[in-house]
Amino acid sequence: MNVPRLVVAAIGSGAGKTTTTCALAGAFRARGLRVQTFKCGPDYLDPSYLARASGAACHNLDGWMMGEQAVRATFARASAGADLALIEGMMGLYDGYAPSSDVGSTAEIARWLGAPVALCVDASGLVRTIRPIAHGFVTYDPSVRVAALVANRVGGKIHLELLRGAAPEVPIAGGWPTRADLAFPERHLGLHVADRMSDDALAAWAGLAGEWLDLDALLAIARSAPPLGPTEPNERSFHDPAAGPARCRIGLAFDEAFHFYYEDNLRRLESLGAELVRFSPIRDRVLPPVDGLYFGGGYPELAAATLAANHPMREAVRAFPGPIYAECGGLMYLTRGIRTLDGALHAMVGRLPGEAIMADRLQALGYAEVETRAPSLLGPAGARFRGHQFRYSELRLSDSVERVYSVGRAYGEPLLEGYQCGNLLASYVHAHFASNPAIAAALVDACRRYASRMHSSS
Numbered sequence: 001m002n003v004p005r006l007v008v009a010a011i012g013s014g015a016g017k018t019t020t021t022c023a024l025a026g027a028f029r030a031r032g033l034r035v036q037t038f039k040c041g042p043d044y045l046d047p048s049y050l051a052r053a054s055g056a057a058c059h060n061l062d063g064w065m066m067g068e069q070a071v072r073a074t075f076a077r078a079s080a081g082a083d084l085a086l087i088e089g090m091m092g093l094y095d096g097y098a099p100s101s102d103v104g105s106t107a108e109i110a111r112w113l114g115a116p117v118a119l120c121v122d123a124s125g126l127v128r129t130i131r132p133i134a135h136g137f138v139t140y141d142p143s144v145r146v147a148a149l150v151a152n153r154v155g156g157k158i159h160l161e162l163l164r165g166a167a168p169e170v171p172i173a174g175g176w177p178t179r180a181d182l183a184f185p186e187r188h189l190g191l192h193v194a195d196r197m198s199d200d201a202l203a204a205w206a207g208l209a210g211e212w213l214d215l216d217a218l219l220a221i222a223r224s225a226p227p228l229g230p231t232e233p234n235e236r237s238f239h240d241p242a243a244g245p246a247r248c249r250i251g252l253a254f255d256e257a258f259h260f261y262y263e264d265n266l267r268r269l270e271s272l273g274a275e276l277v278r279f280s281p282i283r284d285r286v287l288p289p290v291d292g293l294y295f296g297g298g299y300p301e302l303a304a305a306t307l308a309a310n311h312p313m314r315e316a317v318r319a320f321p322g323p324i325y326a327e328c329g330g331l332m333y334l335t336r337g338i339r340t341l342d343g344a345l346h347a348m349v350g351r352l353p354g355e356a357i358m359a360d361r362l363q364a365l366g367y368a369e370v371e372t373r374a375p376s377l378l379g380p381a382g383a384r385f386r387g388h389q390f391r392y393s394e395l396r397l398s399d400s401v402e403r404v405y406s407v408g409r410a411y412g413e414p415l416l417e418g419y420q421c422g423n424l425l426a427s428y429v430h431a432h433f434a435s436n437p438a439i440a441a442a443l444v445d446a447c448r449r450y451a452s453r454m455h456s457s458s
Contacts (some may be wrong), residue, residue, distance in 0.1 A: 003079045004222035007110045009152075010120040011133065016152035016176055017120050018046050019205055020213075021088040025053040026206025027215055028084055036082035038075065040106045041090030042367070042388035042430065044260040044297065050088060053202050056136045056429035059263045061087065062432065064097045064104030064367055065263075068112050070434035071370065074226065074264050075113055075288035087115060093144070096365060104367070107144045113235075114226050116147040118173060118218060123151035129161050134168035147221045150213070151175030160212075166245075174213030184448055247273030249448040251290035255280035257307060258329055260297030265440070269294075272444040281333065285312040291454070292323040292447035295330025301358050301393070304338045304346035304439045317349045323377050323446045324351070326389055326426040331419070332356035334426055335395070351424055354397030363408055364389045368429045369408040372418065376404050377425045379442035389428050393417075405429070423450075 008021045008210070025035045037050035037058045042065065047058035059070050059078045079085040089106030096105030109119050119137055122428045123130060130149070136144045147170055154160045154175040164172050182201045209215060250269060252261075260280065266276060282303055287293075301305060307314075316332075317324075324334070330340050337345045339357045348356075372383045383403075398417060405418025405427060418427045423446070433440040 002225075002227040003036075003082055003086040004223045005079070005115040006218065007087045007089055007106060007115045007117045008109070008115075008120065008220040009093040009106045009117050010091075011122070011137070012092045012095075012253060015120040015122045016150065019176065020120055020150050020152075021086050021119070022049050022053040022202055023205040023209040023405065024048060024215075024218065025086055026202055027209035027213075028219070029054060030206060031215075033083040034081065036079045036085045038078070038085065038087040038088075041072045041086060041104070041108050042390075042432075043090065044430075046088060046344065047204065047263075048079075048259075049198065052198060053206070054086075057081075060432075061109050062104065063108040063112070065388065065432040066434040071109060071112055071165045072149045072228070074434070077267075078263075084219070085115075087196045090335050091208050093119065093146075094118065094140075097246075101337070102141075102262060107141065109147075111143050113391075113411050114228060116145045116221050116225055118148045118150055118221070119146050120152055122151045122153055123159070123163055123175060124153040124155075124178075126151075126161075127165045130163050131166045131168045134170055138169045144168055146175040148218065149225075154177050165451055169216075171217065176208075176212055230401075246275035248291040248451045249275045249277050249289065250294050250443060250444075250447055251288055252276045252278050253281050253293070253330065254278040255282045256298070257282055257300045257303040258298040258333070259294050260327075260329065262430070262432055265431075268433045268437065268440045269444060272441055274444045274447065277323070281313050282306050282310065282316070285310070285316075287313070287320060290322070291402075291451035292325070292443070293317070294443075295318060295324070295326035295333060295426075297330065299428070300329045300333050301338055301340055302357075304340055304344075306346075307333065307348065308337075308346040314347070314349050318351060322423065322450045323443070324424040324426075325377050325443055326424075327430050328389070328428050330392060330428040331395070331428060334424065335397070338393075339422075352401065352419055352421060352426060354395055354401070356393045356395055356407050358393050360392075362390075362392060363394050364391050364428065366409055370418070370427075370429055370431070371406045371408075372404050373406055373422070374402065376418070376420055377423065377446045378431075379445055380440040383439055383442070384436060385431050385433070385439050386433035387429040387431040388428070391428055396422075397427070 033052045037054045050058040099102045149172045334351045345357045402418045402420045403416040408414045
């Protein structure tokens, strides 16, 4: 395949990657191009902006969690038929899993996909220094092609021309002035997930792209990407979801409180024959007719009072007899209650005997490698997979609850986690099914077996 593609990277966080990628998506979409967006790394928040800007679901690409084969296959599937693929990087171009290598970095993704890089640079207070910055990034690793610079926080058009006059080794394809009025809102977990209030800002940035960025030059760079070699069949789990009837129905919690899901995970479940049925723990009073439940992460603490007030839904989840799989925010919802920063305890489902307690500082951040210590919804003991944690809460849970995960972390000792109560499995780890497709198959099989028992008994 030969889809035009461009990685929007930076020399560090806060240099304008999200703004630039969203602006490009909106601007090229306005030209009539079909734009497919991707986000490097485990982030859930930026993809919500990219999806809003492009009009299509954004897919995460993470080298450490997924591996090269799955990254390439996911990119090929999602970008098929697109006129342009935009890939937003994470942190700095070479930042990833460890300081000693570029494993899990944006550079690794760019190399695997043969994608040229537009590098965002905070140019406030810079003129001639832009030249050695460009030289360093262009020459550091010739296998990663840095093809253009985007100068962020310029003082105006004159400043932008002065930067161009410094003659860096690659062209400056535009820049951005500081526009505090168009900044995306932030909260204690970083950016808000994009919502309708973000649409005006996204539209404004897309409009400014025509004035401040050389769109034709950036599109030409994207089109200069070499043909992407054939991808091997990723895993046996991927087949046409329309090939046969659904094997089971899985209820997917999806609303303001629960919306952190890897798009790739959802597509895997569907390809295995699961029909995903969305429901809202905030607004719905009853569960849909399903054979299993999947609660992703999100912000249940922000909706704690509303979730607590929905007694019918809490009781429905408490009484649900089928398999339940939950991650992070979903784990919090399944406890007896969430204690918010003001000290108030908001009653939740009560399937796990304990409380989720919010803190004003980060409690865990980073990649996690899991090995199961006992059979679970994700398969037999010894199943290994990779994921990520990012949380501001801690769990106070009864010691009687079985811990079936041994979680290895990049820093710190392994810990016992993965809380199992009967056919319920919950954890703070956001698993990426590409790291072990068998766990997705096991989850679908558990829901299918439950559906078969219910049908046979009726």
